[in-house]
Amino acid sequence: MSKLRPDLQIIADNIVPYSRVLDIGCGDGALMAALRDDKDVDARGLEIDPANVSSAVAKGLSVVQGDADIDLSAYPDGSFDYAVLSQTLQTTHRPDVMLEELLRIGKQAFVSFPNFAHWRVRMSLLFGGRMPVTRLLPQTWYDTPNIHHVTIDDFRALVRDGKLQQEGQWFLSGDKQTSKAAANLLAEHAVFLLRG
Template sequence: MTKLRPDLQIIADNITPGSRVLDIGCGDGALMAALRDEKGCDARGLEIDPVNVASAVGKGLSVVQGDADTDLATYPDGSFDYAVLSQTLQTTHRPDVMLDQLLRIGQQAFVSFPNFAHWRVRSSLMFGGRMPVTRLIPQSWYDTPNIHHVTIDDFRALVQDGKYAQEGQWFLSGDKQTGRGMANLLAEHAVFLLRG
């Protein structure tokens, strides 16, 4: 069994075998390879970084180079069972439009992101007066690809405003799942499964 990043493992565990999956911002294709090899999924990927595209293609994966902010419009409606956006929402220009695209292309969408309201982030701002650098937010403010600092409560409000249904939600503290109680304060990372 492939060792995946914890949020990707949650996603892999909850995808139905044999599904058609589009992994947007797929990185080196680790999730796609696991879905193909362990669940018999037809996994496709879209990735902006040419080095990651080459790595994924080298693994025999179907990945194209492209920008999620502009290139998702070319995918037909309902062409996948699942659209996956992991660790990418906070880097998109319009997260609300991105959710619309995910749920236009896929019947369901997995979205994972770092929680910028985690207590360590708050503590860094409150006591250090500086933007945090953490394991999940490893870049300094001036070189980060993160242009939207989303929190779990912000995402829940966006989902509610967009009239999407939450099919599932998981929260991580470190590499372990944590409860939903006070997730906005205690979870470092969130994974949501949505349906349009």
């Protein structure tokens, strides 16, 4: 399999071959290309950035330009085996509604996001008094697309309150997987697999 960002690699490793996948916020299509080439997956993408759409289409991928907050309603119920939302949840207007849409469209949903409760973020706020700029959160507070600062514990509560089933969870510190013990403090990034 081609080299993917660590959260995308976890997702790719856990998608069954020959599945139907909708990658929402697919970027340049790296995950879609890997799934197509390595697992014979029928992958489709939705991406807001026109440059990323062009890049993905140039790779022979089926990607349309659209806004996840608005355009997911056009997809029929249960049209995919998996809906994927990677590093996009925190940029959506209503993450709770987004999860409902993901699980309406897909039988299962992968969601990954940066953990805003990671100890480096906490230390930056505590000692610097400013919103942090890190490897996973590289933009300044006024230039970031992140409008919801979600933590792992916040997401777990959203899943519980929405009565969703959690099928899997993976946590990353740097580019390596870490234990779920104290993940809210120690993990920089989280990946969840959900079922409605």
